[in-house]
Amino acid sequence: AQSVTQLGSHVSVSEGALVLLRCNYSSSVPPYLFWYVQYPNQGLQLLLKYTTGATLVKGINGFEAEFKKSETSFHLTKPSAHMSDAAEYFCAVSDFSGGYQKVTFGIGTKLQVIP
Amino acid sequence: EAGVTQFPSHSVIEKGQTVTLRCDPISGHDNLYWYRRVMGKEIKFLLHFVKESKQDESGMPNNRFLAERTGGTYSTLKVQPAELEDSGVYFCASSQLQMNTEAFFGQGTRLTVV
Numbered sequence: 001a002q003s004v005t006q007l008g009s010h011v012s013v014s015e016g017a018l019v020l021l022r023c024n025y026s027s028s029v030p031p032y033l034f035w036y037v038q039y040p041n042q043g044l045q046l047l048l049k050y051t052t053g054a055t056l057v058k059g060i061n062g063f064e065a066e067f068k069k070s071e072t073s074f075h076l077t078k079p080s081a082h083m084s085d086a087a088e089y090f091c092a093v094s095d096f097s098g099g100y101q102k103v104t105f106g107i108g109t110k111l112q113v114i115p
Numbered sequence: 116e117a118g119v120t121q122f123p124s125h126s127v128i129e130k131g132q133t134v135t136l137r138c139d140p141i142s143g144h145d146n147l148y149w150y151r152r153v154m155g156k157e158i159k160f161l162l163h164f165v166k167e168s169k170q171d172e173s174g175m176p177n178n179r180f181l182a183e184r185t186g187g188t189y190s191t192l193k194v195q196p197a198e199l200e201d202s203g204v205y206f207c208a209s210s211q212l213q214m215n216t217e218a219f220f221g222q223g224t225r226l227t228v229v
Contacts, residue, residue: 036220043118043220043221044158044220046217046219090158100163100210101148101216101218102148102160102171103150103160104160105150105157107155107156108157108158
């Protein structure tokens, strides 16, 4: 069974400040990890993913996340927040043990960027 | 290339009525998934199609929900009769058959049962 815990359902940062969204996961098999973003009135968009290999993954819009197996974490960061980053962010884990991608999502974190 | 398209974007119905949600996957994507987010909760898996066949419907809440994918193209999710607790956002996603390929999500249908 897989699970995802996102710490903080709402996070506020000032424009230009560091963005840190926390995610811890549980998986019985080597996980595939994702961050999705949902902007207002839009669908889910893949921000970045970790499958294998390099543990620091870079995504769109300057975001990156680091897979830390020992801590079962996959925190999302961005050095400098922009107003356009205001959105809801979902951490997710999946495996392909069934031959297809069955995704388990976290509860989501709403990011507010304060001017 | 068109993405995953869902219709309608919003639906408001009365308790006891029937609603049908539609999903058009990306052309050539044989995997099709339905997910649902009830307000304040996680986005949860409902079911998975490979072409027209249901592979995993372990997430379907109850027998008031019926998903179909005739011809292996678009899919419909019918709720009959709708209950208040069915309110939420229903997402559809699709992916290619090859292993480890990314699933692309639609905008979602926001269903409100009053």
